[in-house]
Structures are given as structure tokens and as C-alpha cells.
Amino acid sequence: VVEHSGTMRSGHYVAYIRGREAKDCQKAENDGHCVESTWYRISDTFVRKLSLSEVLQSEAYLLFYEKITC
Structure with a gap:
């Protein structure tokens, strides 16, 4: 998630990044x-x-998606 504050001529970008650790792929136990x-x-x-919940309060300017498969 990338968030922009300021104007079109001047501003600041902040990135919200999700880090993750691989777990056992027991989909039934982990709600998929x-x-x-x-x-x-x-x-x-x-x-x-x-x-x-803090990330969900951001106003996204740009989103990046990643397909995760187990």
C-alpha cells in the first residue's frame, strides 16, 4: 500500500509493507x-x-497485489 500526502506538486509518500513468515499449509486449520x-x-x-487496523485506516494512493499459493 502506498499513501501520498500533500499536493500534486509537492508531497510525501509512505509505504505500508506486509512481511510474512511461512507456516504449515494446513488450510483447514488456518481458515484457508x-x-x-x-x-x-x-x-x-x-x-x-x-x-x-492501523493499515486499514490509511488512504491508499497505489496498491500492489501478490498472489500467494501454498
């Missing part, structure tokens, strides 16, 4: 998910760990 996620907010030289 085989990864555990940790979210980070990255802005220039600053990185902060976030909860999913």
Missing part, C-alpha cells in the same frame, strides 16, 4: 491462509511495526 502477516510503515529513514 498459510501465512502469518506483520505490517510495517516505511517513511524515508523510519520503519514502524503496525497492526492491520
Whole structure:
């Protein structure tokens, strides 16, 4: 997730990145998910760990998708 603040001529971009660790692919036990996620907010030289609810409050300017298969 990329978020932009400011104007079209001047502004700042912040990235919200999902890191993940592979888990056992027991889809039935994990509601169909085989990864555990940790979210980070990255802005220039600053990185902060976030909860999913904090990420969902961002106003996305650009989204990147990744297909995850087990």
C-alpha cells in the first residue's frame, strides 16, 4: 500500500509493507491462509511495526497485489 500526502506538486509518500513468515499449509486449520502477516510503515529513514487496523485506516494512493499459493 502506498499513501501520498500533500499536493500534486509537492508531497510525501509512505509505504505500508506486509512481511510474512511461512507456516504449515494446513488450510483447514488456518481458515484457508498459510501465512502469518506483520505490517510495517516505511517513511524515508523510519520503519514502524503496525497492526492491520492501523493499515486499514490509511488512504491508499497505489496498491500492489501478490498472489500467494501454498
